[in-house]
Each structure stands twice: as C-alpha cells, then as structure tokens.
Amino acid sequence: MSKFKKYHIGIPEMDSQHEKLLSNIDKLRNSIIAKDTAVQINDSISEMMHYVKVHFTAEESLLKKAGYPGFDNHVLKHRQFIKKVVEYHKRTSAGTTPSKYELISFLQEWANNHILTDDKKYAEYIINMVEVKSG
Ligand SMILES: [Fe+2]
Numbered sequence: 836m837s838k839f840k841k842y843h844i845g846i847p848e849m850d851s852q853h854e855k856l857l858s859n860i861d862k863l864r865n866s867i868i869a870k871d872t873a874v875q876i877n878d879s880i881s882e883m884m885h886y887v888k889v890h891f892t893a894e895e896s897l898l899k900k901a902g903y904p905g906f907d908n909h910v911l912k913h914r915q916f917i918k919k920v921v922e923y924h925k926r927t928s929a930g931t932t933p934s935k936y937e938l939i940s941f942l943q944e945w946a947n948n949h950i951l952t953d954d955k956k957y958a959e960y961i962i963n964m965v966e967v968k969s970g
C-alpha cells in the first residue's frame with residue numbers, strides 16, 4: 836500500500852501525480868533535515884518546482900474541461916504556492932538556508948491543506964458529475 840494513500844482523492848491520474856509530488860516534497864524535506872547546503876536545497880527545490888508545474892498544468896486542464904465552478908480560485912491557490920516556492924528558491928540561490936522547520940512546515944501544511952481540502956473538493960465534484968452522467 837502506498838505511503839501516500841491518505842492523500843488519495845479518488846481520481847487515479849491525479850493520485851499518482853500527487854504521489855510523485857509528495858515524494859518530491861519528502862526528498863526536499865530530507866535534504867533540509869540532513870542539513871544539506873543551500874546549493875543542495877536549491878537543487879531539491881528546483882526539482883520539486885518542475886514537477887509542481889507539470890502537475891498544476893494537468894490538474895488545471897482537468898478542472899477546466901470539467902467546468903469546475905471553483906476553477907479561478909483553485910488556479911489562484913496554485914499561483915500563490917508557486918510564488919512562495921519561488922521566494923524560497925531565490926533565497927537558497929542567494930546562499931541563504933531557510934530555517935529548517937519554516938520550509939518543512941510550509942510544505943507539510945500545503946500538502947495537507949491543498950491536497951486534502953482544495954483538491955479533494957474538485958474530486959468530489961468531478962466524481963459526482965461522472966456518476967450523474969452515467970447513472
Ligand atoms: Fe490543486
């Protein structure tokens with residue numbers, strides 16, 4: 836069983852993307868805990884950021900196709916997350932290591948709030964829509 840099962844929202848494609856994203860977050864968290872240098876943390880942020888963008892693009896296109904009523908708000912939340920990650924990326928590019936728990940708790944909070952709340956909400960909408968159509 837996947838260690839990220841509790842993050843499943845019921846849409847297989849998104850669940851597997853979230854697992855990849857959460858593995859990236861784990862990797863970043865481990866590099867912070869291991870007190871890697873700003874350069875190494877910077878690399879892990881870049882890697883995570885790359886996958887975040889892949890996922891957000893796929894998710895936003897799914898929500899658009901589904902005509903999800905909360906689309907604009909959801910996209911805004913994605914943009915806000917990217918903005919914060921870019922800030923951390925800039926700080927580590929400049930050689931500053933963010934406080935260990937600041938970045939970890941930011942990522943953890945985001946995973947919990949965003950995937951388990953915002954993403955779960957659109958998943959319920961889409962699953963419901965599919966049921967209405969097929970029923
Ligand atoms: Fe999302």
Ligand SMILES: [Fe+2]
Pocket residue numbers: 853890894950954
């Ligand atoms: Fe998501």
